[in-house]
Amino acid sequence: MNVLLLKPDFHDRHSFVCGEGELDNYLKKYALQDVKRNLTKVFVLEGKRSEEIVGYYTLSPLSFSKNEMKPELSQKLPRYPIPAILLGRLAVSIDYQKQGIGALLLMDAFLRVYQVSEESFGIYAIVVDAKNDNASSFYKHFGFTNFLDKKDRLFLPLENIKALVS
Numbered sequence: 001m002n003v004l005l006l007k008p009d010f011h012d013r014h015s016f017v018c019g020e021g022e023l024d025n026y027l028k029k030y031a032l033q034d035v036k037r038n039l040t041k042v043f044v045l046e047g048k049r050s051e052e053i054v055g056y057y058t059l060s061p062l063s064f065s066k067n068e069m070k071p072e073l074s075q076k077l078p079r080y081p082i083p084a085i086l087l088g089r090l091a092v093s094i095d096y097q098k099q100g101i102g103a104l105l106l107m108d109a110f111l112r113v114y115q116v117s118e119e120s121f122g123i124y125a126i127v128v129d130a131k132n133d134n135a136s137s138f139y140k141h142f143g144f145t146n147f148l149d150k151k152d153r154l155f156l157p158l159e160n161i162k163a164l165v166s
């Protein structure tokens, strides 16, 4: 199964249903616009029919302040903005959930970000936006930690990711 960049006139964005309307809607209505404007990259896992989207995730850069982190986790970090990559959305088609696909997509994102961090520029962590409590618990299962005062935003330092992908 292939994870690759969303192809505008090829992948079937309109049939995708994951059970979280906002994530379905994003793929149908906004993903292509964001890609065209260089705001994000959208990666899809193809099904047996290669037009079928089994799951997708998005990546874009962001930065955050050490003040947003629990003090015990930020002691060695500078006061200037901390570079990170936002895994803004991750969703698996309802027909394929609970079969390891979410983990596969997450690992694919980890590997991609890790490679960029090794070869091109500094990235301290991957940040995720969890759309609901279920998503938050999914990310915590992989070691993500909450920011202070933000129930839905979590992060995982690259040093932890390095241990997972190597």
Ligand SMILES: CC(C)(COP(=O)(O)OP(=O)(O)OC[C@H]1O[C@@H](n2cnc3c(N)ncnc32)[C@H](O)[C@@H]1OP(=O)(O)O)[C@@H](O)C(=O)NCCC(=O)NCCS
Binding pocket: 018, 019, 020, 023, 088, 089, 090, 091, 092, 093, 096, 097, 098, 099, 100, 101, 102, 103, 104, 129, 130, 131, 132, 134, 135, 137, 138, 139, 141
């Ligand atoms: C959340 C979601 C991405 C999980 O994908 P999935 O393919 O069903 O999950 P997987 O089968 O890959 O699960 C991988 C591991 O995570 C665990 N896991 C899955 N969902 C979990 C949850 N809600 N809480 C805790 N652990 C969870 C599994 O038990 C499994 O553990 P194991 O490797 O130790 O066996 C999927 O259910 C989904 O798309 N939901 C709707 C959209 C959504 O909420 N997206 C979240 C990002 S905003």
